[in-house]
Amino acid sequence: MKEILIATKNKGKVTDFRALFDKYGIEVISLADLAETIADIPETGSTFEENAVIKAEAIAKMLQMPVLADDSGLEVTALNNRPGIFSARYAGEEKNDQKNLHKVLTELEGVASDDRSARFVCALAVAEPGQETFVKRGVCEGVITAQPVGTHGFGYDPIFQPIGYDKTMAQLSTKEKNSISHRGNALEKLEEWLKLR
Numbered sequence: 517m518k519e520i521l522i523a524t525k526n527k528g529k530v531t532d533f534r535a536l537f538d539k540y541g542i543e544v545i546s547l548a549d550l551a552e553t554i555a556d557i558p559e560t561g562s563t564f565e566e567n568a569v570i571k572a573e574a575i576a577k578m579l580q581m582p583v584l585a586d587d588s589g590l591e592v593t594a595l596n597n598r599p600g601i602f603s604a605r606y607a608g609e610e611k612n613d614q615k616n617l618h619k620v621l622t623e624l625e626g627v628a629s630d631d632r633s634a635r636f637v638c639a640l641a642v643a644e645p646g647q648e649t650f651v652k653r654g655v656c657e658g659v660i661t662a663q664p665v666g667t668h669g670f671g672y673d674p675i676f677q678p679i680g681y682d683k684t685m686a687q688l689s690t691k692e693k694n695s696i697s698h699r700g701n702a703l704e705k706l707e708e709w710l711k712l713r
């Protein structure tokens with residue numbers, strides 16, 4: 517396999533995937549790179565896995581080719597695991613990263629650092645016409661900081677400090693992030709599939 521289509525329009529995910537697939541010598545193509553405009557696939561599932569499968573199967577069927585899809589998000593323990601599968605639109609339909617992370621910080625106002633545990637979750641689904649779809653989950657545990665710090669990454673990275681680090685995800689390089697992230701962790705579980713291709 518020389519290239520892989522990732523069924524996403526999220527530029528931050530694409531940056532992560534480009535670096536992750538680089539070591540396999542595989543070029544990442546995203547929906548933004550296609551000549552045709554692909555409408556958003558409604559994410560109607562109730563889990564990350566269901567939504568990843570919905571996205572992968574819809575695009576694989578549409579384009580008749582193998583597709584990888586990522587559904588991911590942030591679970592905050594003190595918020596009963598919100599925003600969870602609603603992470604992208606937590607503060608509104610416009611999918612604004614700044615508004616989303618500030619909503620989490622506002623909801624956690626007055627919550628002590630010991631009670632600010634959270635995790636990033638990523639479900640990666642592989643769909644191929646005529647084959648059975650499969651999906652793997654990766655997780656990265658951490659805590660929510662008091663303020664946003666750092667300029668790298670995307671989404672909730674500036675307020676997420678991985679366990680064992682005194683920096684936020686947004687202060688890590690893409691390579692460092694990938695070595696510990698939910699996305700990197702989920703992709704490791706797809707290594708067997710990658711090797712067979």
Ligand SMILES: O=P(O)(O)OP(=O)(O)OP(=O)(O)OC[C@H]1O[C@@H](n2cnc3c(O)ncnc32)[C@H](O)[C@@H]1O
Pocket residue numbers: 523524525526529559586587588589590603604605613616636669670671672673697699
């Ligand atoms: O569905 P696609 O087109 O892939 O793009 P999306 O942005 O809508 O993606 P999701 O539905 O999977 O929503 C995931 C949201 O969770 C957040 N998120 C996921 N992975 C993250 C990461 O590595 N760092 C920070 N935030 C992340 C981020 O806000 C994303 O918008």
Ligand SMILES: [Mg+2]
Pocket residue numbers: 559604
């Ligand atoms: Mg989405």
